[in-house]
């Protein structure tokens with residue numbers, strides 16, 4: 330059928346708030362040292378890869394996946410110390426879980442609240458589902474401004490509060506006591522996003538059922554399995570039964586189910602990589618701190634945020650890129666992130682190359 334729709338007709342049909350967005354931009358990279366996306370830089374030992382490929386041979390691509398991902402669920406409950414009475418919903422990455430939570434709750438006048446700066450998907454997905462988004466500025470050292478948080482919760486009565494623990498892009502861990510105060514004050518759901526749990530040593534998982542408005546979200550992405558796309562949402566079964574209703578059937582594909590299950594059976598390999606990353610993070614922090622012109626922020630995640638001398642972030646970013654080192658330039662986000670850059674902890678030699686090029690530029 331030819332409808333003769335032109336650009337104007339399309340613009341009339343697409344919601345204005347969607348037209349105003351830009352698609353989530355991920356730069357295409359060639360052969361660079363890639364320190365921009367919080368990926369684990371390590372692959373598996375060869376023997377393990379061989380075992381994994383052997384397992385994949387038997388995966389039936391002609392069949393739909395187990396919709397409940399029963400076997401993987403059992404493995405995750407054990408690997409993540411999930412309380413026995415808690416409900417679990419799996420997502421195609423935690424991004425999809427954020428979408429499911431908001432799809433289940435979105436309604437005209439309802440709002441979502443988080444802090445600024447934080448993970449950009451909270452705001453983007455709020456916009457997708459037509460909810461108002463409130464970002465409460467952090468203090469200058471990226472800690473929570475509790476007075477402002479509690480006042481904003483009181484004023485806006487948000488249906489959902491998202492808190493990344495540790496926070497991205499600042500890398501710090503908010504006070505657990507502060508988060509509990511927010512959980513107590515919030516009139517709706519509070520989602521504690523523990524994407525960087527593996528590097529942080531601090532969690533609300535054990536206490537998730539102690540608060541009837543708390544959900545804990547985790548992902549395998551930052552643990553070394555970003556390519557698989559698997560996140561999990563944990564909390565009271567009455568919440569998760571409802572959220573599960575907006576999940577598209579078969580959202581976790583057969584290859585992800587088999588591979589994640591296998592990876593978690595070999596958890597020690599991932600844990601060892603994580604420990605190495607934590608150690609290298611301390612070294613990288615030390616070396617960045619020795620560069621006098623930079624302000625470096627302590628991190629409990631697998632990346633480090635630092636502030637360049639005023640007006641220099643773009644040149645530093647471009648200079649690094651030209652020398653084959655890709656990090657993340659956050660300057661354009663403005664506010665507290667003006668002049669800020671974020672580097673993911675890579676392999677020791679990658680971190681070294683980054684420091685060398687950076688020192689040359691400065």
Ligand SMILES: *Cc1c(COP(=O)(O)O)cnc(C)c1O
Pocket residue numbers: 367421422423424425448493496497522524547548549550555558559560
């Ligand atoms: C990376 C990140 C996620 C996204 O994780 P996926 O499971 O890969 O979708 C969620 N929350 C925060 C805070 C992150 O930094």
